[in-house]
Amino acid sequence: MALQGPLTPTESENISSTGDECTKKESALPIKVVKKRLEMFLKVLAAVNSPRQLYLHQLLYAVYVVLLSKPEVSIAKLCLTCLLEYKHESIVPYKAALVNLTVEKEFRNELVALDVSASSEMIQHSHRRDLIPALVRLVYGRFSAKSDWKVNRIAR
Numbered sequence: 001m002a003l004q005g006p007l008t009p010t011e012s013e014n015i016s017s018t019g020d021e022c023t024k025k026e027s028a029l030p031i032k033v034v035k036k037r038l039e040m041f042l043k044v045l046a047a048v049n050s051p052r053q054l055y056l057h058q059l060l061y062a063v064y065v066v067l068l069s070k071p072e073v074s075i076a077k078l079c080l081t082c083l084l085e086y087k088h089e090s091i092v093p094y095k096a097a098l099v100n101l102t103v104e105k106e107f108r109n110e111l112v113a114l115d116v117s118a119s120s121e122m123i124q125h126s127h128r129r130d131l132i133p134a135l136v137r138l139v140y141g142r143f144s145a146k147s148d149w150k151v152n153r154i155a156r
Helices: 009-025 031-046 057-067 073-084 092-100 107-113 125-155
Strands: none
Touching (some): 031 073, 057 125, 092 125
16 A cells, blocks of 8 residues: 655644644643643554554554654654554654654764765665655754754743
């Protein structure tokens, strides 16, 4: 089964708008509690060996890809684990590189070593359609986390 391409703007708006509605309804809960709950749900979903048998697994897959761009490394790691449980032939060969992008000490080295140019032979052409969206979201989340860290450090 081939993956669907990147989310269309309306699909990603639907996912983010439902997330906004939930946070508005649960505004009494502190953000730390909400993050912990999300991490607990992701841990449970990461333990599922065959996620394709779950109801609406395509929607879950789309949510995992969207959550990869979050700046919290723990959430990104859990989402990556959930994505890898799908065992897509276009993502599994790059498991080590993707996991290294979530590790603080390995991030820079892996970012330098990862060659995503079209002329590169590191990533097969047939794998690009499914791998690049997840890779870009993961790197975006890491960079936004680093910029948040710098802003908080300057504010102190």
